[in-house]
Amino acid sequence: MALSSIFGGASPSQQQSTTATGSSSKVAGIKEQLKTQIGQELAVANASELVNKVTENCFEKCLSNPYSSAEEGCVDQCLAEYMRSWNVVSKAYVARIQQASTSGEI
Template sequence: MLSVFESFNIREEASYHLLTGNCASNKEMDNNQIKKQLQDTIVREIATANVNELVNRLTENCFELCFTNPSSSMGSKDKKCIEQCMQKYMKSWNILSQSYVKRIQEAKAAGDI
């Protein structure tokens, strides 16, 4: 799931390779292109796995909180709850992410890891 900007960057770099390709030998160009392709695939696959994980955990948590008594249809209240829950969950993710990374860095500085 690439954003518009990311896919633009990839296109731009691809054309950059074409323009500079004249100076490099064919073999070298192949190498760089394949390398780029492999790295792009790695980044894309990991990003997809990350989004999947977030969507699964978001769904589970917000379903739990917003549908304590599931009714026969989705109302505007339910939609609002899901929306607010998503926001809250992602804010929680950001808080924990910052603290966790900070703690890893502190532990590294103290020589614990």
């Protein structure tokens, strides 16, 4: 019997298992932080892509030189159409990811 066990300390084998358990919980925490960070960066990238596509497509389609107020309705309609489409695609994508996650594919 070691002195550390007499005074309430753990034996070396107990200390290793505690350290291993602590390490695995740290790794799990780090993985969750990485997943959250990647999700946030992906959301920013998706929003940037949406803005770029709207700008590229709607403004090229609707605007001519010089700008007239009649073109404003075209831009509004184009933007609304892109946003509706974006929402449909995003909802479908999220549903597929959730389905894959619950079925264990991810």
